[in-house]
Amino acid sequence: MSETRLTEAQYDAITEAAAQWCMRVHEPDCTDREREAFAEWLNADPLHAFEYEAMLDIWDVSEHLQQPLPMAAGVVQKLPVARRKRWQTLAVAAAITLIAAPVAAYSGWQLGWVPSSYQRLQADTQLKTVTLPDGSEVELNLGTQLTFANYKDQRRVTLNKGEAFFKVSHDVTHPFFVRAGEGQVRVTGTQFNVWTYEDQVKVTLLEGSVLVTSNKRLSGEGLRLEPGMQARYKAGDYAPQINQTYANAQDLAWRNGKLVLDNLSLSDALPLINRYLDTPLVLADSATGKLRIGGVFNTQDIDRLVTSLPKVLPVYLSISQNGNPVINGQPQG
Template sequence: MGKDKRVLLNLLRQRNDSPEDQAAGWVAYLYSGETTEEGRSGFSRWLGEAEVHVHAYRHADLIWRNLSLIEGEKWTTRPIRNKSVGHWNSAVRKWKKRRTDAWPTRCRVLAAAGAIAATLLLMVGIWRMDTIPPVERQLYASVIGQVKIVILPDGSQATLRPESTIVAQFSKNLRRIELTKGGAYFEVVHDARRPFFVRAALTQVRVVGTHFDVTRWREGVAISVTHGIVNVERLPSGVGKPVGRESPWQVRLAAGQQAFTKPDGRIGVPSHFDPLTESSWQTGRLNFRDTPLNRVVQEINRYREVKVRIDGEALGEMRVTASMDGQETSKLLSALEATRPLTVEHSPNGLVLHPEAR
């Protein structure tokens, strides 16, 4: 390995920097075009050392990819007058001093990466939730057939199902998501001072730091927990605050448990679920195991321009077990028509599943 690369890797290995500083350095290194196997292995080790490293890197990488990187463009950082982010100015100056003192002048690509890393550090500092006032509501949405990953302002991640919408409101004292359509899987950064709330219809989920899924169906809301513990409670109709502790309409779910709530907010008895089946949509596959047809149709409609509906409640209760790519839902409908007592009608408003005439 050349001297230039060793110098950069030594800088990245310094543990006195904050996770945000380290993440910005790694992003600059990985995008420099001068990586080595040793460097990439070092990055993998750093990433696996702590969950905070993962979230810091996601945040830094997101900022990097949103920058307009034009070859030859000069990147500069200007002091910020706001005292609340003064420590970030200090971090930027420290990074730039290291770069100037340690890097050979001929290492142009890595020097440019370091300059952008300084800009990154400044931007990450500005975005840190303990330095900014309350923010306005931010809407995130996915389209038909799209699984969309969103990095939230606190570093938490939301993976949206196709045709889903969330509205986020974050501030120094608040972390709240409203799921207005579809579903999402949340990986929440731990913050005991700021509980993380997700609301869907009359259901509210409250966590401190965990991984869970919330999905809206016509029949109600499903909450599935893969890591940690969540509290599920009913919101009284028309009121933003949850019901009190005396209410019987609340439940605590642990990892491996899920619960369904009715349209009126009543919470069903918790049960265990198969995480591989429930989370397969995140990889683009749809797995159904003894699933009611009406739930199957709601799921595949997230991937289809031409929607499907069911004629009759009895047919909607038919159980289905199947596995397919999310882009191959038509094959499922053909298989159902060939093997089950139903017919598929092509109508001007989409496809209609009818019970087969006896």
């Protein structure tokens, strides 16, 4: 933050500049010279970067909005069907107006343009439990990042990375959506877990029911899960894969700080392990990936699991040119 104490007008000017830069650099016709000017402005003062990060949050929120008919209070006009980026720019402008004008904020809420509340949540090295403004409760695993926005007609969570367990406050008229990867989960009131790693997503349902889609751009409500069911999908999947499961120690042990590997192949175990590592493990070959591992491990000390692998499996560790630890199978004599 800047050490100089700014007047309200000076601070507002920085906020407005951050908003204008946020909208401009997301336009396809933004020139290289403009991007250089933006970089100079961004590096000129830590407060500039701070305010720009806040505008990126608003930009992220705007991606969730549907294109409305009213452009502003008292003005009715249809938006062009094309130019999704143009609509997002308008949404950012509306959200910026929210900051500056309470009357406009109320109009934006009534139209479903802007949320009444917005939160960015993060758990780094400790588990975290948070009660959202709607009364829902969310538990965040280590290394998890998500955002919550409360709109007039829906509640919206974006799980940017990591894993979270949700206890959603029941409200049929105000559905709760969780965006994860390229898909989403729709609920009204239930308990479920969402795990993500790279482009993989796994949804485990404990209570109630949810609708899961693997691609939010496809039509249809998605596939319904009942308690004891699990959905998996990755980028490019047309529909989630559904299977019967149970709320067992393996799926939810993280809530107690544990990672349970129940006789899994290394290829299946690595995504679960790598979630907790700064530098992910890689396999030397597919044959090594077929080796199986089991045990209960502390999520705060997964590095110890890595170093112990040669003691429990016929493998040795090496370092790749990229700096990743590599699991290699021992040569067979």
